[in-house]
């Protein structure tokens with residue numbers, strides 16, 4: 264059975280189990296949710312924590328400097344202050360934790376999930392679970408999810424997965440998509456752009472980007488994000504094939520090392536990257552990816568603020 268058909272069958276079963284009539288469209292299986300307006304954050308002590316969380320989310324390096332090793336912000340990927348559907352919105356994430364994650368093989372609290380974002384996506388260090396940083400981010404998420412049902416996958420959660428590409432994702436085609444649609448903002452070398460030392464367009468690869476342990480280095484995840492959200496302001500204009508190709512091209516470049524690296528690219532590949540859609544440890548254009556990565560931790564490591572042991 265195709266996966267679309269399976270999904271239809273599953274939601275039809277769910278609908279009949281609820282005793283609803285068959286006139287209810289299958290899509291109602293994932294309820295829609297709209298977070299509260301940004302200007303309705305309460306003017307009290309709790310509201311202060313929510314605002315702090317929002318500040319951290321928008322300007323992570325300014326408000327959580329001790330834990331950020333690159334020039335990115337949380338909002339670089341979770342767009343529109345963590346509100347946008349299909350860009351892994353925070354309100355949809357809040358109601359799904361604690362959750363089992365195959366990435367580390369146990370049930371993760373929300374705090375642990377957030378720590379992972381700092382370690383991998385921000386190429387940094389994990390704030391303690393009871394730190395002001397984590398408490399503020401949790402407060403912001405809780406506030407955004409006000410009134411949402413818990414334990415339910417809401418419409419727009421995560422990234423909308425694309426069907427498998429018709430043609431195998433290809434570096435050369437991806438490079439052409441990149442030149443025509445992405446280089447203007449993200450730079451011809453993918454390193455992003457800054458003005459007066461402040462990042463305005465985030466790096467897609469290289470030392471200022473997310474590291475090899477991050478979710479975005481998985482090609483299906485990157486393709487899904489790109490399809491829905493890029494080029495900026497023109498989401499859903501690339502074809503699925505273009506999104507797959509440019510995701511492959513982006514993730515076929517070197518980036519900071521996986522913080523779980525044990526000294527051997529081969530062993531790290533086997534342990535953490537053993538899927539075809541992950542290019543770590545694979546040779547592309549004659550280069551073994553992961554072999555020339557700078558150590559994890561980025562600027563934190565340079566400032567000796569972090570030990571990556």
Ligand code: HEC
Pocket residue numbers: 320323335336337338339340341351353355356359376377380381384385400420421473477478479484
């Ligand atoms: C480079 C892009 C990127 C950056 C920067 C980033 N994230 Fe993420 N985030 C992702 C991806 C990709 C996933 C999904 C990973 C997966 O496939 O499990 C994710 C998942 C999450 C989730 C879980 C979502 C869910 O529905 O389960 C939360 C919460 C989250 N990120 C918060 C943050 C916070 C807070 C920051 C900043 C400290 C941050 N992220 C920075 C890309 C990013």
Ligand code: HEC
Pocket residue numbers: 338339340342343440441444445446447448449463464465466467472473479485488489493494495501509510513
């Ligand atoms: C008009 C400028 C612009 C164009 C063109 C553009 N982007 Fe982006 N991109 C951005 C900005 C700005 C962000 C950060 C979003 C935010 O902060 O709200 C971003 C974020 C991203 C991210 C997540 C953060 C990171 O650096 O990893 C990826 C991946 C990405 N873009 C890929 C692409 C790809 C691929 C293309 C071409 C198909 C593209 N972008 C075209 C401006 C652009």
